[in-house]
Amino acid sequence: MIRFIVINDPHIADNPPLGRKEGYCDQIMDKLHGIAQFCRQAEVQTVFMSGDIFPVKRPDRTSHKLVQRLIDGFGRES
Numbered sequence: 886m887i888r889f890i891v892i893n894d895p896h897i898a899d900n901p902p903l904g905r906k907e908g909y910c911d912q913i914m915d916k917l918h919g920i921a922q923f924c925r926q927a928e929v930q931t932v933f934m935s936g937d938i939f940p941v942k943r944p945d946r947t948s949h950k951l952v953q954r955l956i957d958g959f960g961r962e963s
Contacts, residue, residue, distance in 0.1 A: 892920060894936035897955060899948050908947045912948055914954060921958050932959060 894916060896902065899950075901909035924932060939947045 886929075888927060889919070889931040889933060890924055890929050891933045891935060892917075893934075895934065896937055896940045897947075897951060898940050899951050900944075910951070914958065917955070917958050924959075 895913055897910065897917075899910060901907060919931075923929075941947065944954050
């Protein structure tokens with residue numbers, strides 16, 4: 886059986902968007918970490934992330950560190 890999950894519009898950002906409080910990035914990453922743990926437990930083979938992953942579509946507004954955190958969160962554990 887093929888198992889997949891779809892995540893929509895996580896809007897991951899180094900700095901909180903207007904109207905959001907400090908800690909926004911950590912809150913989103915914690916939610917994504919929980920999803921990743923669920924995927925491992927449920928043996929999900931594919932994660933589709935649709936919509937806006939980052940709220941600002943400019944590479945100079947999203948740090949490499951944040952992108953790496955996202956990759957590490959969904960990487961395979963040995």
